[in-house]
Structure formats: structure tokens, C-alpha cells
């Protein structure tokens with residue numbers, strides 16, 4: 587059985603990060619170890635959320651796991667709360683990186699051209715450093731342009747997107763997956779680049795005009811699960827886009843509320 591460790595916060599209410607990653611990856615038949623980086627009462631789009639930092643615990647967990655000689659087929663990081671946590675994870679990667687495993691970084695920092703609460707340019711700089719050490723990264727357009735320090739624009743062409751992918755892969759990662767790409771008002775999807783194969787792949791679906799919280803985490807979790815299950819990059823983005831799209835469609839058709847994320851539970855059967 588394949589085994590992954592995913593390292594991100596646990597937001598008690600508001601489906602995202604660990605409360606999404608754990609069920610999704612488990613449904614894909616992969617043993618899922620978790621390292622919670624922080625406990626929040628809700629994700630940060632709610633007012634007045636509580637935040638307990640677990641940075642020290644990450645170090646203790648790492649030391650224990652080294653003694654136990656645990657190994658993982660993939661290491662997947664998501665939302666991180668501080669620059670200190672990024673430094674801790676660089677060390678974690680050094681200790682658990684193997685010839686035959688891969689490091690998958692979702693540089694969660696923002697969306698729709700804006701950074702989330704609590705993130706600034708220094709954080710972006712350090713997240714870029716973490717991305718340099720990864721094998722696969724999954725930024726959205728906001729995160730990609732922030733890391734490359736280029737202007738975020740809602741209108742762009744294929745060349746702009748391919749330039750971004752190549753520049754990000756030049757940093758280090760062999761595979762770069764850019765989410766939330768939309769060349770016209772009818773379609774949205776993912777474009778990715780495989781440096782070793784020097785190939786771009788893309789996959790689009792009809793746009794549903796709504797934004798839900800946590801869909802980036804649903805995508806990243808499904809994508810890393812699909813890659814671990816020996817799907818190609820091209821197959822994996824298709825599996826993940828199709829799943830996220832069905833989750834959005836179901837949620838949109840059944841309720842319009844969006845702060846709590848998508849009802850991904852109703853579509854988990856697609857992944858089993």
C-alpha cells in the first residue's frame with residue numbers, strides 16, 4: 587500500500603486543508619499520515635478565527651519518525667502559517683526525501699490576485715525557496731505570479747501561461763501544474779508542464795460561475811493521490827479537474843453557500 591504524509595493546518599470548520607486531504611487521499615487507497623501545522627477554529631476567511639501554532643510539534647514529530655525509520659512514497663505540503671514553518675519543512679524534506687519518492691508542494695498563499703490574510707512579500711519569497719526543493723508544485727495563477735514577481739492579470743494568452751510554467755520549472759520542480767487557468771469566459775482548467783518530457787498538457791471544463799473556498803486543496807489532494815496511484819501527469823490532472831468540477835457542480839446545484847467549501851463528500855465515490 588502506498589503511503590503519503592501530508593503537512594498542513596487543520597481548520598476545524600470550513601472544509602479545506604487536512605479535513606479535505608485526509609478523506610480524499612484515503613479514498614484513493616493510500617495510507618495517509620498527517621502532520622498538522624496549526625489548529626484554527628475556521629479557515630482564515632471567517633472573522634475572529636483562533637490560531638494555535640504547532641511549529642514545535644512538527645520538529646518533535648520529525649525526530650520521532652526518524653528514530654522509527656518511517657518512509658513515505660510522497661510528501662505533500664499545503665497551507666503553512668509562517669516563514670519559520672517553511673524552514674522547518676526544508677529540514678523535514680531533507681530527512682524524508684528518497685530516490686523513489688516525490689515532494690509535492692501546494693504553495694497556498696492567495697487567490698483572485700490577492701494574498702490571503704497574514705501573508706506578505708517575505709512569505710512569498712520563502713515559499714518560492716520551498717518550491718525550488720519540490721518535484722511537483724501546484725500554484726494557482728495568483729501564487730505563480732507572486733512567486734515570479736510579475737503582474738497578475740485576468741486576461742492572458744497561451745504564451746503567457748507557458749512562460750510562467752517554464753520559469754517556475756526553471757526554479758527546480760520537474761512538474762509544474764497551474765490551476766485556475768481560463769483563456770475565455772466559457773472554460774476553466776489546468777495547464778501543466780513536464781520538464782523531463784518537455785511537454786505541456788491542459789484540461790478544461792465548462793466554467794461554473796461561482797467560487798468556493800478550499801477547491802485548491804481538493805484539487806491538490808486528488809492530483810497527488812492520482813500521481814501516487816501511478817497515473818501519468820496528463821491522466822492525474824484530468825482525474826483531479828473532473829473531481830473538483832463535479833464537487834462544484836453538486837454544491838452549486840444544491841446550495842449556494844460557499845464559505846464552508848464544496849460538498850466533496852458526495853462525490854468521493856468517484857475516487858474509490
Ligand code: PXL
Pocket residue numbers: 595597602603626628629630631665694702799800801802803
Ligand atoms: O484552502 C486553503 C487554506 C487552507 N488553510 C487555511 C486557509 C486557507 C485559505 O484561506 O485559510 C487556514
